[in-house]
Amino acid sequence: MTSLDGVLAACRLGHYAALTFIFGAAAFLRLLAGPALAAPIGRALRRPMQLAILLAAATTWLWLPLQAAEIGGGWDCAGDPGTLSAVLFDTGFGQVWIGRAILAVVLLLLVAGWQRRMGALALVAGLLLASLSLVGHAAMQSGASGMAHRLNQAVHVLSGGFWLGALVPFVLCLPALRDPRLRPDAAWALRRFSTVGHVAVAAVLATGAVNVALVLDRWPTQWSSPYQALLVAKIAAVLAMTGLAITNRYVLVPRIKRSNGGAVRAIRDGAVAEILLGVAAVALVAVFGLLDPA
Numbered sequence: 001m002t003s004l005d006g007v008l009a010a011c012r013l014g015h016y017a018a019l020t021f022i023f024g025a026a027a028f029l030r031l032l033a034g035p036a037l038a039a040p041i042g043r044a045l046r047r048p049m050q051l052a053i054l055l056a057a058a059t060t061w062l063w064l065p066l067q068a069a070e071i072g073g074g075w076d077c078a079g080d081p082g083t084l085s086a087v088l089f090d091t092g093f094g095q096v097w098i099g100r101a102i103l104a105v106v107l108l109l110l111v112a113g114w115q116r117r118m119g120a121l122a123l124v125a126g127l128l129l130a131s132l133s134l135v136g137h138a139a140m141q142s143g144a145s146g147m148a149h150r151l152n153q154a155v156h157v158l159s160g161g162f163w164l165g166a167l168v169p170f171v172l173c174l175p176a177l178r179d180p181r182l183r184p185d186a187a188w189a190l191r192r193f194s195t196v197g198h199v200a201v202a203a204v205l206a207t208g209a210v211n212v213a214l215v216l217d218r219w220p221t222q223w224s225s226p227y228q229a230l231l232v233a234k235i236a237a238v239l240a241m242t243g244l245a246i247t248n249r250y251v252l253v254p255r256i257k258r259s260n261g262g263a264v265r266a267i268r269d270g271a272v273a274e275i276l277l278g279v280a281a282v283a284l285v286a287v288f289g290l291l292d293p294a
Helices: 003-032 035-044 046-072 075-079 081-090 092-109 118-134 143-178 183-216 226-258 262-288
Strands: none
Touching (some): 003 035, 003 143, 003 262, 035 143, 046 081, 046 118, 075 081, 092 118, 118 143, 143 183, 143 262
């Protein structure tokens, strides 16, 4: 991987991670947490959310010159008007980028008062996440199969984005279980997250399997291929996340009432491990998305 590839992969990682956090956290606070609980968690997430919005917008705009440099074969093409114009108007990536750049502006307009507009924030971040299905490997096919692939990829990134991003406010919900005033709201939010989380995890696994079939038409067993080796590592990370989620829900949650805080700490540690594994999975996607799926 060249230095240009590395910078492009880092840009993709920052973009994916920022949008995942924004979408999942905003959706959790808007849909799953009551106002009494959403307010303190929102205050705790104020600075991280603002930084994530700035990062998501900046990486959206930075992606165009980096893609121009990648297509043109050198850093000098990143600022070349002819190359930028050709990428912008003559490629599918450029046409999608125009719409995504507009959405990034809308996202940036929400940075100041995002706590009062969490629904709008989740919607814009979700649209930006879903639009990633219009570029990359999912956009390589045409016709009905191409449309099915892009739709499947959109469901994959949205379900994965919700699962991983919502884990951050989920962790912040756990201490509220010890507060008599917030405990009912916290317990209600965690129950709802458990229900929606089941759907999100199942969707991630199902759409991930479909993606593998559509891109490779076989299981990724050719480990000499960098793409397939990294894909297997990503699958392993997601399966480990799934195992932790199942353990949290069906082993640790029933112990909360009789454990004097031990189960809550174990759930927190498991959720933090899920977040770290999720970030690793996103990093792998940022890299192998640039590789030939051979």
